[in-house]
Amino acid sequence: KIVVLDFGSQYSHLICRRIREFSVYAELVPYDISFEELQKLNPKGIIFSGGPSSVYNSDAPVPENKIFEMNLPLLGICYGHQLIVNKYGGKVKRANKEYGSSLLTIDNDKDLLNGIGESVRAWMSHGDEAEQIPPGFQVIGHTEGAKAAAIASENKSIYGIQFHPEVVHTEQGTEILKNFVLKVCGANQDWTMEGFIDSAVEKISKIEGNVLCGVSGGIDSTVVALLIHKAIGDRLKCVFVNNGLLRLNEEKEIEAMFKDNFKVNFTSIDAADQFLGKLKGVEDPEKKRMIVGEEFIHVFTEFAEKNGPFKWLAQGTLYPDVIESGVSKGPAAVIKSHHNVGGLPDWLNLEILEPLRELYKDEVRKIAKILQVPEKLFMRHPFPGPGLAVRIIGEVTPTKLTIAKVASRIVEDELLEANLYDKVWQAYAAVGDDRAVGVVGDERRYGNIVMIRVVDSIDAMTADWTRLPHGLLEKMSNRITNEIEDVTWVTYTISSKPPATIEPQ
Numbered sequence: 180k181i182v183v184l185d186f187g188s189q190y191s192h193l194i195c196r197r198i199r200e201f202s203v204y205a206e207l208v209p210y211d212i213s214f215e216e217l218q219k220l221n222p223k224g225i226i227f228s229g230g231p232s233s234v235y236n237s238d239a240p241v242p243e244n245k246i247f248e249m250n251l252p253l254l255g256i257c258y259g260h261q262l263i264v265n266k267y268g269g270k271v272k273r274a275n276k277e278y279g280s281s282l283l284t285i286d287n288d289k290d291l292l293n294g295i296g297e298s299v300r301a302w303m304s305h306g307d308e309a310e311q312i313p314p315g316f317q318v319i320g321h322t323e324g325a326k327a328a329a330i331a332s333e334n335k336s337i338y339g340i341q342f343h344p345e346v347v348h349t350e351q352g353t354e355i356l357k358n359f360v361l362k363v364c365g366a367n368q369d370w371t372m373e374g375f376i377d378s379a380v381e382k383i384s385k386i387e388g389n390v391l392c393g394v395s396g397g398i399d400s401t402v403v404a405l406l407i408h409k410a411i412g413d414r415l416k417c418v419f420v421n422n423g424l425l426r427l428n429e430e431k432e433i434e435a436m437f438k439d440n441f442k443v444n445f446t447s448i449d450a451a452d453q454f455l456g457k458l459k460g461v462e463d464p465e466k467k468r469m470i471v472g473e474e475f476i477h478v479f480t481e482f483a484e485k486n487g488p489f490k491w492l493a494q495g496t497l498y499p500d501v502i503e504s505g506v507s508k509g510p511a512a513v514i515k516s517h518h519n520v521g522g523l524p525d526w527l528n529l530e531i532l533e534p535l536r537e538l539y540k541d542e543v544r545k546i547a548k549i550l551q552v553p554e555k556l557f558m559r560h561p562f563p564g565p566g567l568a569v570r571i572i573g574e575v576t577p578t579k580l581t582i583a584k585v586a587s588r589i590v591e592d593e594l595l596e597a598n599l600y601d602k603v604w605q606a607y608a609a610v611g612d613d614r615a616v617g618v619v620g621d622e623r624r625y626g627n628i629v630m631i632r633v634v635d636s637i638d639a640m641t642a643d644w645t646r647l648p649h650g651l652l653e654k655m656s657n658r659i660t661n662e663i664e665d666v667t668w669v670t671y672t673i674s675s676k677p678p679a680t681i682e683p684q
């Protein structure tokens with residue numbers, strides 16, 4: 180395995196993902212990991228990520244000294260490069276900011292830059308540069324702005340590169356990472372999802388007691404359920420809660436998927452009236468969110484009391500959540516004990532089972548494919564936990580629920596038809612209390628206004644409204660006003676995030 184020390188670059192996760200793509204396990208750890216912890220991980224090589232700091236500042240993050248004495252192959256990227264330059268006796272100084280694509284000329288293609296040609300476009304994002312390289316190092320690549328854009332130590336085990344090989348804008352970036360990981364470190368290409376499934380199933384099969392797993396129909400909880408089921412069969416009990424706030428007919432589709440395709444022990448609880456009853460008269464977005472969350476816990480607890488005892492609660496936590504929440508610094512075990520169980524009462528005394536905590540989303544998708552989860556499920560857009568409660572502005576009423584469900588289905592169907600569904604991040608129709616006059620036949624009608632929202636995004640942190648073809652918008656609008664009696668007007672939302680958000684509530 181390869182260990183990546185995280186110095187805070189927005190690309191740190193990407194380094195791990197790129198390496199895993201060629202079947203080598205890579206793990207992201209905080210830069211201040213202790214020497215002992217790092218030793219336990221037994222890495223074949225270490226990568227220092229980029230980061231926003233300057234090595235010459237007194238508060239610059241530096242790894243523990245002993246890490247350099249492990250004599251493991253080292254690759255520094257961006258800030259990591261400067262760290263190596265500084266550590267081994269070179270000099271780093273403030274330079275003109277270089278941001279974007281630069282032409283990297285290869286000066287020595289013997290090892291790290293082997294097989295990538297004479298020059299490539301490389302992605303730069305830095306304000307400091309190596310003014311003087313350390314003694315015993317040589318320059319193996321340069322750009323116009325950075326004389327020492329790539330350096331290597333004499334014994335060919337320590338490398339520094341100013342550019343980011345992990346981003347797609349760097350041509351042959353993966354080749355460069357491969358050269359380091361496979362040739363310099365000699366890491367094994369034994370990280371496959373088939374192998375992961377086998378070892379996860381083996382580990383889970385050793386646990387005792389029953390497992391409770393809430394399934395939403397989303398890919399993460401479905402894969403969690405299938406993995407655990409493979410290991411312990413009917414000692415796993417899956418619960419699906421219909422809160423009345425799902426997409427049109429979604430509850431039936433999810434039940435059918437589980438009953439027809441998978442042999443897991445599956446209970447569907449229809450709690451729609453209970454949820455909608457609690458939401459009656461409530462207009463405040465945060466209150467609605469809280470009510471849905473609380474009600475979910477009630478339903479879940481009641482199930483656990485009646486069908487228990489359970490020893491474990493399964494959750495679909497993924498690797499980025501583990502790293503970001505800071506729960507685990509370092510190695511991510513498949514099974515982890517935990518006391519504060521996701522909002523469920525303490526007296527249920529459940530331990531947490533998180534079989535996906537080592538994985539990235541694209542790896543979960545690969546597993547879903549191997550486990551024959553229907554394709555339709557993993558191409559589905561993300562859907563918020565509180566469901567239509569956040570897509571209906573103001574009180575959730577039966578009329579507004581029907582409008583949101585049917586209009587959203589029309590938006591989704593038309594995008595699918597136009598082959599655009601996979602290309603956008605999320606797409607739906609929202610509805611509030613605003614109404615506008617329309618004419619239907621000769622009759623004047625005061626109906627609801629529906630808002631179509633379609634956005635492009637990479638991580639939901641920012642989003643841009645999708646420039647859909649006018650003809651497609653027209654078709655959506657016509658279908659919505661024709662097929663839903665209560666709707667007279669359709670609008671398209673053209674606010675990006677920020678300042679807007681993706682969901683209206």
Ligand code: XMP
Binds near residue numbers: 563605639679
């Ligand atoms: P916003 O509206 O904040 O949404 O731009 C960002 C992303 O998060 C989803 N979202 C939620 N997901 N519970 C969830 O599980 C929530 O309360 C919630 N609110 C928003 C939203 O669909 C989008 O993908």
